[in-house]
Amino acid sequence: MHGRDGVDLEAAQRAVVDLLTALGKDPVSEHLADTPRRVAHAYAEMLTPRDFDLTTFPNEEGYGELVLVRGIPVQSLCEHHLLPFQGVAHVGYLPGERILGLSKLARVVELFARDLQVQERLTKQVADWLLEHLAPRGVGVVVEAEHLCMSLRGVRAAGSRTVTSAMLGVLRDDARTRQEFFALTGFHP
Numbered sequence: 569m570h571g572r573d574g575v576d577l578e579a580a581q582r583a584v585v586d587l588l589t590a591l592g593k594d595p596v597s598e599h600l601a602d603t604p605r606r607v608a609h610a611y612a613e614m615l616t617p618r619d620f621d622l623t624t625f626p627n628e629e630g631y632g633e634l635v636l637v638r639g640i641p642v643q644s645l646c647e648h649h650l651l652p653f654q655g656v657a658h659v660g661y662l663p664g665e666r667i668l669g670l671s672k673l674a675r676v677v678e679l680f681a682r683d684l685q686v687q688e689r690l691t692k693q694v695a696d697w698l699l700e701h702l703a704p705r706g707v708g709v710v711v712e713a714e715h716l717c718m719s720l721r722g723v724r725a726a727g728s729r730t731v732t733s734a735m736l737g738v739l740r741d742d743a744r745t746r747q748e749f750f751a752l753t754g755f756h757p
Contacts (some may be wrong), residue, residue: 574600575608575611575615577614580604580607580708581607581608582602584607585609585647601680611612611645612617615677616682617675617681618675618678619638620672622672622701624666624667624702626658626667627667637658637673638752638753639656640674642713644679644685645683645688646684646686646716649716651716651717653679655711655712655729656712657711658708658709658754658755659694659706661702662705662707662738663704663705672702673698678707680697685712687713687715687730691710691711692709694711695736698734706736706740707735708735708746709733709734710731711731712729714730715730733755735749
């Protein structure tokens with residue numbers, strides 16, 4: 569039985585049974601009997617972005633200032649430990665001939681966050697996608713997230729946040745515009 573985007577839910581459930589057994593747990597106990605199904609469905613959900621249509625509009629007014637959405641929730645899974653990382657993304661662009669429906673900035677973040685990820689790649693994918701599909705004069709993306717692989721295990725640095733950024737076009741080349749973007753995000757490099 570395949571679920572979201574070809575995820576083999578039955579194979580995932582078998583793998584969870586194997587994992588529980590390998591960890592010394594009884595997968596048929598009353599408390600764990602439905603855990604393999606729940607875990608398989610949870611991972612399928614976390615790894616499948618919702619479909620969306622890119623909605624752009626003509627920039628008839630010639631708006632040339634920064635458009636920024638701050639505090640977009642980000643939830644993803646670390647590809648090294650399969651543990652969540654979560655935080656916020658700040659995404660902005662300098663319009664060219666088209667402007668974007670604002671909710672689409674959050675949808676683009678989700679598009680790439682719903683995968684096994686590293687934060688650096690996620691940040692760059694969002695910026696590159698916007699540059700390719702919107703053709704703005706510049707794009708800026710900052711992602712701030714706490715990684716449970718650092719908080720719950722290893723160094724156990726609870727509360728630490730990783731910050732990544734990607735600047736393209738004018739936001740990369742013009743120091744004043746880049747500084748304006750960082751000031752509006754509340755991030756001070």
